[in-house]
Amino acid sequence: MAQEKGLTDYSTKPLPGQVGGGFPVLLVKSLSPGAPGTKQWQERYGDRLVRVRYRGNRKRRVRSTTVEIIVEEAYWDPEGYQAYKLAMFNNGHSI
Numbered sequence: 001m002a003q004e005k006g007l008t009d010y011s012t013k014p015l016p017g018q019v020g021g022g023f024p025v026l027l028v029k030s031l032s033p034g035a036p037g038t039k040q041w042q043e044r045y046g047d048r049l050v051r052v053r054y055r056g057n058r059k060r061r062v063r064s065t066t067v068e069i070i071v072e073e074a075y076w077d078p079e080g081y082q083a084y085k086l087a088m089f090n091n092g093h094s095i
Helices: 039-048 078-090
Strands: 007-019 025-029 049-057 062-069
Touching: 039 049, 039 062
Parallel strands: none
Antiparallel strands: 007 025, 025 049, 049 062
């Protein structure tokens, strides 16, 4: 079966953690914004949408939809962070 753009199939891989009396929750689909199945979420969240996931519980026969969105953005200086890590390493501390 051809894989759709933005679709990752994890249907045979249980997620960490157990739900429903020891039956794993399976990640059925993980979609990028713009992939089929994300239209309503993209209309609702716009550029803040990061990922849409469909999860399934075989025992309860329930599918859940989760959305990952950006709720805050702030300035970040990656060079400053690297300098901080280097200073901590040189002083014998670990991060």
